[in-house]
Amino acid sequence: MNFNDSPAEAAFRQSVREWLSANAPQNWKEEFKKGLSPALALGKAWQAKRAAAGWACIHWPQKYGGRGASLIEQAIWEQEEGELARLSGFFFIGQQMAGTTLMVYATEEQKKRYLPPMASGEEVWCQLFSEPGAGSDLAGLRTKAVRDGDDWIINGQKIWTSGAHYSDYGILVTRSDFNAPKHLGLTYFFVDMKSPGIEVKPIKQINGNADFNEVYFNDVRIPDTQRLGREGEGWKVALTTLMNERAGIGTFYKSNFKQMLAELGNMTIDGKPALEDKALRAQMADFYVSMSGVRNINFRMMSDLSKGKHSGPESSVSKLIIAKQQQDEAAFMMDMQNYAGILAATGDDEDASQQGYFQQWFFSSPALRIAGGSDEILRNILAERVLKLPADIRVDKDLPFTEIPSGV
Ligand SMILES: Cc1cc2nc3c(=O)[nH]c(=O)nc-3n(C[C@H](O)[C@H](O)[C@H](O)COP(=O)(O)OP(=O)(O)OC[C@H]3O[C@@H](n4cnc5c(N)ncnc54)[C@H](O)[C@@H]3O)c2cc1C
16 A cells, blocks of 8 residues: 555645644644633634634535535544644544534534534534443443424433533434344434533543543433434434444544653753663653554544445544553653653643643543443454454343342
8 A cells, every 4th residue: 555645645735834824823822721711722723724714624515604625625634733642632523423423313404503513613513322221232222212292301420521611502312212232223313402401510530630531411302304314213313323433533643742742852961961861762662653654544534435335343442552652652752751740730830841641641541441332342343353263251131121120
């Protein structure tokens, strides 16, 4: 496989570079650190600017707010935007997960209504899947949907819903048939987050932020027109969302290699430049080699996607490696900072190196090993689908949902 740009791709890359150098916001990191409102305002302004110039959701059709370009061109944008990707994080669930699902299951009218403001960042979306008793075993969810004329009435609780507190819409999986086996009784909707009966309660994390929430549904009405896929076929729709989530996480997160080199370049070990130390160089080489492997796996995945194939187990490999490596890199850098490594757990200590960049990663990176499929679940997928090892034991798969022992 040839990873070099074709002449057309090189020209596209050049136009991305030119547009970014003329339009990218300057000194945004200070403002971004000030809290949710300024960060969201920055993200929305940047996304709107991108959309107005045709640089949002690059591989989406133009009529839905995209550029009508290829997935490879989308990937070129992602390589060139670098750290600016952080400004677009608010829109990841909408664009990478909800958008790609609407693209398959929504009506033409709905696509024209909801996709352009999703691409431009005007409307933000969240993912209402996980519940207190249904995370890895998502098909065990219990939020209940009951048909009432042209509407559905929803009751139940979701948890870990990232961005629910600033989202306009959410994608939602519910149980509409408690007598069917667990994967067959689910129905998928999208919901207006301002609907009466929705209550959002923030959850505080170890890094000091409250990025995700508990979301309660008390007799929330959703019109049947907002159902995506057939009644009882919500699992199939959810799989479209989940495949895109994992593929997105694997390609969205970038290596910290540049920041690490910058910081290590200012350090000494036994009076000599740290970067000349053999053990340190070996560790950095290990990080580099595994990131290069992930990069090549991502290229293979994109090459498959651009030929119309689904993203396969590659997305599990990328996510598995990246999540662990981000944690290892942060811990390594904090060790290297010696006593200063304990400064700036919340990024507000003026003496902290790089404004607590690695400390922030240290506290944020464990979440990545759980979100979008935990390490163990990804290993199960690789064991079963790639290595063809015997499948995990799933005794409840064919039982009617009501007969599965639950303790509730
Ligand atoms: C930062 C973050 C953001 C998130 N955002 C969202 C969101 O926006 N929307 C949303 O719906 N959800 C979200 N989630 C939830 C996420 O999808 C779940 O946390 C995840 O699927 C794991 O589910 P759980 O927390 O219920 O853990 P469990 O499924 O209870 O797992 C507990 C432990 O058991 C292990 N385990 C479970 N089953 C198996 C098995 N079969 N074999 C081996 N080990 C197993 C797991 O690996 C884990 O270590 C988010 C999570 C995080 C961390």
